[in-house]
Amino acid sequence: MPRLLPLLLLLLLAPVLPASAQPQEASRFFPYTLKTTRLPNGLTVVRVPFNSPGIVAYVTAVRVGSRNEVEPGRTGFAHFFEHMMFKGTKAHPEGQRESILGGFGFDDNAFTTDDITVYQVYGPTAGLQQLIALEADRFQNLTYSEPSFQTEALAVLGEYHKNAASPNLKLEESLAKTAFTRHTYQHTTLGFYEDIQAMPKAYAYSRAFFERWYTPANTTLFIVGDFDDAQVLAEVTKQYGAWSRKATTVTIPTEPAQQKARAIHVDWPQPTQPRHVLAWHAPAARADTPDAAIMAVLAEYLVGDTSPAYKELVLEKQLVESLNIYSTPHRDPYLFPIDATLQDEKHRAAVDASLRREVKALIDGKVDAARVKAIQDHVRYGMLMDQETPRDVAIDLALYAGVMGPPDALSSYLRQLGTVTPEQLTAFAKKYLVDPNLTVLTLTPKAAAAGGTK
Template sequence: MRTFLLLLVMGAAASSAAQPNAPAAFPYPVKTDTLPNGLTVVRVPFHSPGLVAYYTVVRVGSRNEVEPGKTGFAHFFEHMMFKGTKKHPEGERERILATYGFDDNAFTTDDFTVYHSYGPTAGLDALVELEADRFRNLEYAEPSFRTEALAVLGEYHKNEANPWLRMEERLLGTAFKAHPYRHTTLGFYEDIQAMPEAYAYSRSFFERWYTPDNTLLFIAGDFNDSELMADVREHYGPWNRKVARIPIPAEPPQTEKRTVSVEWPSSTLPRQVLAWHTPAASLTTPGAAIQAVLADYLVGSTSPVYKELVLGKQLVESLGSGFYPHRDPSLFSLHATLKAEESRPATEAALAQAIQELAAGKVDPARVKAIQSNIRYSLLMNLETPNDVAGQLAWYAGIFGTPDALSRHLQNVARVQPEQLVSFAKRYLVDSQLTVLTLTPAAGGKP
């Protein structure tokens, strides 16, 4: 689900880049075919004897939840996809995969949902048949639906104990007024409570979004390509639904600074978040690539602010950015976990000064280049298994909608120039685009 933890992890991944004139950022051969029904099938032969990763990306997330009272359904439906079919009733799929030793799970973001399996090539034929069956023929009765709705409510209550969920809810609800990004992937609490009564809607959600032309497969590892594609065509070929075309409400421009505070009822560390509205991610414009570099430049471990607040004065426990690319205009955020409430003014001042200096034209080209070099090699070091490869490809395809999104995004990052950071900060990191969130624990206390 979408949480600040997910933002932190994928925000770091989003920074990965290749330097100009360096070897290609994505080092493995890629084969891509599109079936007549619109399903995109991407294969990456990878030296991993006997192992294969299988990722299914459905481009539906909380951004698509436009009907009043129906938030949280993209995440909820991730749960329902494990409920079985007439051919393979609930539990049978899991039993079959367990006999082979597959690791199997799923996650939902603002913009897409991913289902992933990793295990032995010996089970690949069975996996293709099982996956195609549930994406074509998912079947569940209303009692099963109601039971899972209560489980999702329980998941919300579990996450509610973490300050980040409350912070995310308040930040998004303040920064957004119309776009579905105004709620978390879990959804509004009252909508989650009402989910058990939405069985009919859930069936339409499946028909609307779980379609071949809205789905990409990524398969990486040890496999026979011709045999794999024969299986894919056989089992996925009859899938014939078409994705719905439903407009997403546009967010009206923000015109003045907004603030929101969270009072946490128990002891924890104070927190501070600064979030600015920024453009939608695109492979034909540099905005997403600029923000990927900007995040490390402003608050990464080589930044003056990090050295001052975390290492030097030790006012801040952690400092980072919540940025990762989004399909629609979203937020570029900086966040700090403070060691004490008394550290807040100095932290705010240091972050404001860093942004003001950048917007005024003070930029270090050598550090920009070093960041790009470091994050390129960080990416390469994290492509060690078929699961790593398929996962990275799937993530960027979910956002940008094309199989080569990772490579193209990294090429864009490699082209970022220092002066682009300056112009971006000057245009977007301004008070009229800013929402500030503060979290204060009970009595300003520490954990």
């Protein structure tokens, strides 16, 4: 499901830092030093020296995602606005920025999640000064015509249609709408279909959206790689210092506690594999609690490659093609979903019983402490090994800071991974992995409904 896939997938930026904060000590949990400065206008600038001669990553994290879309009829705008941010300014009309960056050899992209929008540029340090000026210009002075806006709105509608050809979007929409009754997580990052269809008429609103969320206090820069720190900070201060747009907040509806189990079934009109999802409401990811780390370890413990469920359902009995838990951290309480892709519809009851049996064992305190320790080491080691380039480091820093708040949230998360105990897994399961807190999503394809899949 697109929103649940780990990207690996947002409290306004933690306490105010002094204008020139001292470098934070590198630790055995996160092996790089963060130098963090908060400019007078509220923009947070994080620099991370990285041994990458001549290469730098420049990542801008804006704490706005589909979570922030509280107004009826206006869902999907965080993702849509990611597209509009490439439309140019008066100083650099559409296409000119990309031409300049391309001349240096920069790679340029962006993505939106439920909680954050991330813009990433990666390439030679030789072009960093020009890059800073270009990024500062578009974040302060973005401009686009109504016809350009309408053209891009139709492109986003086409993106929706493309995604709708796969069952994943339907699964995601159905689960979100069933599990959430008030919170804005009830719509996907793409937004409700009828809202996407109406986007071409929302030009004026799009300008208000830009003014509301693209503010310095709602934005953090992560600059990772080979650069002169004093020069970079001076250039960032020069280019972004006049950005004075005021921060905006909205009230996000609180999701009431679920009182009894829910279920939703999807009949898919085309041949595909049957799906079975067990999704429990789970707590938000915060830098000052271990919940995100507990969920990461718990996911591997329940259905990872070393789990009894994986050995039974995937390897031995081959009832399931794949087992996943997408425990992507979220800014507000979200879901802890086990997603099973079945080999055949006739195996659904057996798979459901097996998964519930594993959860019950956990609730009963039957936890393999040695396997918990191995999983902790594996998860932490895997995250560190994935941080091979300045871009890897910058994006991971942006994602965890965007969700949890503090710029060094990734370091806190890595530290917490090493402290998860078997007792915490049991306590978490007893509190959250219970039937009144559960939503069951099932999908049956046309071929299965007609007589089973092969």
